[in-house]
Amino acid sequence: MSEPRYFLAYCDKLFTPSESFIPRGYSAFSKLKPLYIGHEVKGPIPEGAEVVQLGPLHGPAGESAFKQLGSISTKLEETLKAYNPVALHASFGKSGAYALPLAKKLELPMAVTYYGGDATKTTNTKDSFIRVYNRRRAKLWKDADLILPCSNFIRDELAAKGAPEDKMVVHHNTADPARFEPGEKKDLLVFAGRWTEKKGIDTLIAALARLGEELEGWTVRLIGDGDLKEDLVKELQAAGVNAELPGWVEADDMPGHWAEARIAVVPSKRAKSGDAEGLPLVCIEAMLSGCALAATRHAGITECVKDGVTGYLVDEGDEAALADRLARMLTDKDRTKQMGEEGRNFALSDFNLQKQSKTLEAYLIDLAKKADLL
DSSP: OOOOEEEEEEOSEETOGGGTHHHHTTTTOSSEEEEEEESEEOSOOOTTOEEEESGGGSOTTHHHIIIIIOOOOHHHHHHHHTTOOOOEEEESHHHHHHHHHHHHHHTOOEEEEEOSHHHHOHHHHSOOSSSHHHHHHHHHHHHOSEEEESSHHHHHHHHHTTOOGGGBOOOOOOBOTTTOOOOSOOSEEEEESOSSTTTTHHHHHHHHHHHGGGGTTOEEEEEOOOTTHHHHHHHHHHTTOOEEEEEOOOGGGHHHHHHHOSEEEEOOOOOTTSOOOSSOHHHHHHHHTTOEEEEESOGGGGGTOOBTTTEEEEOTTOHHHHHHHHHHHHHOHHHHHHHHHHHHHHHHHHSBHHHHHHHHHHHHHHHHHHTTOO
16 A cells, blocks of 8 residues: 555644544545644644644745735745645635645645634624635635535535535534443533533523422533633522533543533524534534433534434523423433434434544545646
């Protein structure tokens, strides 16, 4: 078997802890291997990963000229050409806009993946000459060879703003079934996410306050931190809801939490800024772990949660309906267990990291072949 060929994996902020899904998305590649490129390394570099930080390779005007003007220094061009890459894959629309001139300079086919806010936030969808992404957005969509929205919802959001539908292929978020498996289940309800408007943690806490004695015997674990936390914890305390508050949990530690939970709650909603989910990874992680989901009809959540089968769906911000569905799940444990089992089977079939990773590799190989680079 011949040695794998490089492709450029561009993300301006590399290895951000909350974005571990990016390197994992390449985990089943066998014919291609990523050369990670970007300007900041925000977290631990995965074992075996090859990284080129672009900052030292820019010309006299530095990173600003690269991002604002698309200036590619000779040193940068020669350094990357030495790897003989066959394609460029950018994670997030903003990184795609930064990477577009580089792909042109190196004559590489380019794919860009959209994950959520990069397609929905007002700051990203409005017209603006000042912001690089907004200024290059139309050109990015015109010149990119492939656009990969992470859900049908994100595809529709992009199409409504003018992205060419014939270039878009939905590539769902996924999780690794080797990491997320059911464990010994406890009477445990888990939320995991940032305590921000988009994550809907305020809706969940209002729903928990309505449940009262129905929570007796159950443990409520609310994972994460964020701007809303201080005030919402006070609301929890005022309502007499006892909850575990472990704060931020590393991605590598999340399998243990999902493994023992019976119920996962994903109450996301569109924020006032327009920010919306793509397809929350916690849904897939929880489903693979055998959790039943109580979630909202928001973004790509409806693509992975089957109402009444793998969990329950309620409208965004509907605390009364969420409390009602949670009450059903708390009291009918056999039904909740069955939902968790159905959810795991669905996730194994349709949201399996290894399958999706191989599909992504096939997309990039196809682009490289069409460009006569393979």
